[in-house]
Amino acid sequence: MGPIEGAWIRSPSRRQALVALGAMLAGSPKVHAQLDPRSLKGHRRVPGLGEMMTAFDFEPICFANMPLRLYDYMAHGGDSEWSIRRNRQVFDWVDIVARGGVSPEAVDTTTSILGLEMDSPLMIAPSTRHHHLHPDAEAGTYRGATAAHVPMIVANGPSLPHEEIASAASGPRWIQFYPIPNLVLSRRRLERFQAAGAQAIVVTVDQQATRFERDLHDRHLGGNPTSESERVADDEDDEEAPTSGPELYGLPVPGRLWYNWEYLDQIRAFVNVPMLIKGILTAEDARLCVDRGFDGVVVSNHGARTLDYVPSTLEVLREIVTEVDGAIPVLIDSGFRRGADVFKALALGADAVCLGRAARWGLGAFGARGVERLLQIVQMELREAMAAAGCLSLADIDATAVRMDFP
Ligand SMILES: Cc1cc2nc3c(=O)[nH]c(=O)nc-3n(C[C@H](O)[C@H](O)[C@H](O)COP(=O)(O)O)c2cc1C
Numbered sequence: 150m151g152p153i154e155g156a157w158i159r160s161p162s163r164r165q166a167l168v169a170l171g172a173m174l175a176g177s178p179k180v181h182a183q184l185d186p187r188s189l190k191g192h193r194r195v196p197g198l199g200e201m202m203t204a205f206d207f208e209p210i211c212f213a214n215m216p217l218r219l220y221d222y223m224a225h226g227g228d229s230e231w232s233i234r235r236n237r238q239v240f241d242w243v244d245i246v247a248r249g250g251v252s253p254e255a256v257d258t259t260t261s262i263l264g265l266e267m268d269s270p271l272m273i274a275p276s277t278r279h280h281h282l283h284p285d286a287e288a289g290t291y292r293g294a295t296a297a298h299v300p301m302i303v304a305n306g307p308s309l310p311h312e313e314i315a316s317a318a319s320g321p322r323w324i325q326f327y328p329i330p331n332l333v334l335s336r337r338r339l340e341r342f343q344a345a346g347a348q349a350i351v352v353t354v355d356q357q358a359t360r361f362e363r364d365l366h367d368r369h370l371g372g373n374p375t376s377e378s379e380r381v382a383d384d385e386d387d388e389e390a391p392t393s394g395p396e397l398y399g400l401p402v403p404g405r406l407w408y409n410w411e412y413l414d415q416i417r418a419f420v421n422v423p424m425l426i427k428g429i430l431t432a433e434d435a436r437l438c439v440d441r442g443f444d445g446v447v448v449s450n451h452g453a454r455t456l457d458y459v460p461s462t463l464e465v466l467r468e469i470v471t472e473v474d475g476a477i478p479v480l481i482d483s484g485f486r487r488g489a490d491v492f493k494a495l496a497l498g499a500d501a502v503c504l505g506r507a508a509r510w511g512l513g514a515f516g517a518r519g520v521e522r523l524l525q526i527v528q529m530e531l532r533e534a535m536a537a538a539g540c541l542s543l544a545d546i547d548a549t550a551v552r553m554d555f556p
Contacts, residue, residue: 195210195213196210198514198515198518198519198522201514201519201522201523201526202526203486203487203526203530204486204487204504204507204510204511204523204526204527205486207507207510207511207513207514207515207519207523208510208514210510210513210514210515211282211509211510211511211512211513211514212513214282214513214514215281215282215513218364219281221361221363221364222278222281222364223276223281223282223506223509224363224506225361225362225363225364225454226361226363226452226453226454226457227358227361227453227454227455227456227457228362228456228457228458229362229457230362230363230453230457231457231458232450232453232456232457232458232459232460232461233452233453233484235453235460235461236450236452236453236461236462236483236484237484237486238461239461239463239464239484239555240463240484240487240489240490240493242553242554242555242556243463243493243497243551243552243553243554244551244552244553244554245489245492245493245496245534245537245538245550245551246538246549246550246551246552247537247538247539248537248538248539248550249536249537249539250539251535251536251539251540251541252536253529253532253533253535253536255536255541256532256535256536256540256541256542257541257542257543258270258528258531258532258535258542258543259542259543260500260501260543262445262478262480262500262501263349263423263444263445263478264423265300265321265348265349267298267299267300267321267501268298268299268528269298269299269528269531270491270495270499270500270501270502270531270543271299271491271501271502271503271504271524271527271528271531272299272300272301272302272323272480272501272502272503272504273290273294273299273300273301273302273503273504273508273520274302274449274452274482274503274504274505274508275302275303275304275305275324275325275351275353275427276304276505276506276508276509277304277305277306277307277308278307278308279307279308279509279512280308280309281308281513282509282512282513283512283513283516285512285516285517286307286308286309287303287304287307287308287309287314287317288309288313288314288317288318289317289512289516289517289520290508290509290512290517290520291303291314291317291318291320291322292317292318292517292520292521293508293511293512293516293517293518293519293520293521293523293524294318294320294508294520294521294524295318295319295320296318296517296520296521297520297521297524297525297528298320299320299524300320300321300322300323300348301320301321301322301323302322302323302324302325302351302503303322303323303324303325303347304325305324305325305326305327305338305353306327311324311341311342311345312345314345315345315346321348322346322347322348323347323348323349323350323351324342324345324347324349324350324351325350325351325352325353325427326338326339326342326350326351326352326353326416327352327353327356328352328353328354328407328408328412328413328416330407330412332412332415332416335412335416335419336416336419339416339419339420340419343420343421343422347422348422348423349422349423349424349425349444349445350420350422350423350424350425351424351425351426351427351447352408352413352416352424352425352426352427353427353428353451354408354413354426354427354428354429355406355427355428355449355450355451355455356406356451356455357451357454357455358454358455358456361454410437410441413426413441413443414441417441417442417443423444423445424443424444425443425444425445425446425447425478425480426438426443426445426446426447427446427447427449428447428449428450428451428455429446429447429448429449429469430448430449430450430459430460430462430465431465431468431469432465432468432469432471432472433472434446435448435469435472435473435479436472436473438473438477439472439473439476439477443477444477444478445477445478445479445480446469446473446477446478446479446480447480447481447482447503448462448465448466448469448479448480448481448482448499449462449481449482449483449503450462450483451483452482452483452484452505452506453483453484461483461484462481462482462483462484463481463484463493463494463497464555466479466481466494466497466498466499467497467498470497470498470499471498478500478501479498479499479500480499480500480501480502480503481494481499481501481502481503482502482503482504482505483505485502485503485504485505485507486504486507486527487527487530488526488527488528488529488530488531488532488533488534489530489531489534490502491527491530491531491534492531492534492535492538492546492550493551495543495546496546496547496548496550496551497548497551497553498548504524504527507523507527508520508523508524510523511523511524538550
């Protein structure tokens with residue numbers, strides 16, 4: 150191409166001519182007449198509550214209802230997120246032995262834990278910041294849980310005051326507590342939780358990590374979800390936001406995971422209801438809980454939010470149940486989504502299963518009614534799994550109901 154053609158191609162008059170042509174076409178009635186007034190481009194149909202078939206169906210709706218950074222705050226796991234994947238993969242390593250002969254209607258899922266009569270061995274695991282999911286926040290989750298006859302464990306620092314959550318519904322409610330390296334503050338908080346009606350206190354001895362690669366990758370899409378604006382309303386004892394030191398840079402803070410067994414003994418004196426320890430992953434720690442007189446353990450890896458490459462809870466359940474030997478109830482969470490998952494944990498000796506993210510998906514997708522429906526689905530799936538395995542009641546479920554092939 151010579152210099153004259155080159156100048157013509159780049160000339161303003163050529164651009165003007167193209168713009169004029171484009172405008173004419175865009176304004177042309179003939180072009181408009183050919184456009185579909187109800188184009189499918191950009192159209193999305195959101196399934197309704199009645200169309201939800203499994204807990205997994207709620208997740209994309211919850212996802213679509215939330216900003217990405219808040220969704221990722223819920224979804225993230227430590228480092229490479231291998232333990233998140235493992236928390237789900239573990240269920241593929243356990244088969245259910247189908248024996249049949251029982252109809253789902255005949256199945257009885259009732260149980261009793263620490264004096265609490267339950268319709269099914271399900272609870273809602275404690276998790277913070279339900280206001281990310283729905284304006285009703287924890288009050289909505291509690292209403293949904295009560296409607297499905299499922300007890301809720303409210304997190305240490307919810308988005309509504311504990312007293313407000315308490316007045317939202319009437320079902321059984323436990324409250325989770327994070328160790329504070331100050332006995333006066335610990336006592337004050339524990340007394341407040343009990344005054345707000347906690348029927349048991351669950352002391353969590355692990356904590357989520359301080360930073361997550363998934364969130365760091367999102368920074369350019371909207372910022373870090375754990376910014377000051379996201380601090381929860383009820384953390385009255387929390388210190389001021391850092392202005393210097395490692396926390397300012399999102400680095401792990403020394404002492405953040407603080408607790409020791411002596412402290413747990415000391416706070417036991419402030420608790421007049423059953424006290425359970427959450428975050429147990431070894432038989433040795435379970436033995437310590439029994440010997441020190443705690444009332445139950447929750448086998449949990451915090452939904453793989455603490456440390457990557459921790460084992461899934463189903464893998465360590467057997468050794469913990471063997472060590473505890475029926476002395477105290479063994480609850481479990483991390484990765485549970487289906488009734489069949491719940492069945493597998495019961496077969497390996499758990500007394501109840503807590504749902505973390507799954508319950509949140511219900512709230513984020515459809516509010517309280519979503520929580521209720523999701524819990525009903527998991528309860529129904531559990532009944533079906535029990536019927537298929539020939540188990541009429543929870544007492545019929547034992548280790549012969551499953552075959553394990555952990556790697
Ligand atoms: C967004 C989110 C917030 C959480 N907050 C708390 C908390 O405040 N206290 C606590 O003990 N556990 C907390 N957890 C952990 C849950 O109690 C539970 O161990 C975990 O969600 C179980 O794994 P799952 O989500 O795969 O079911 C949180 C979990 C999530 C997903």
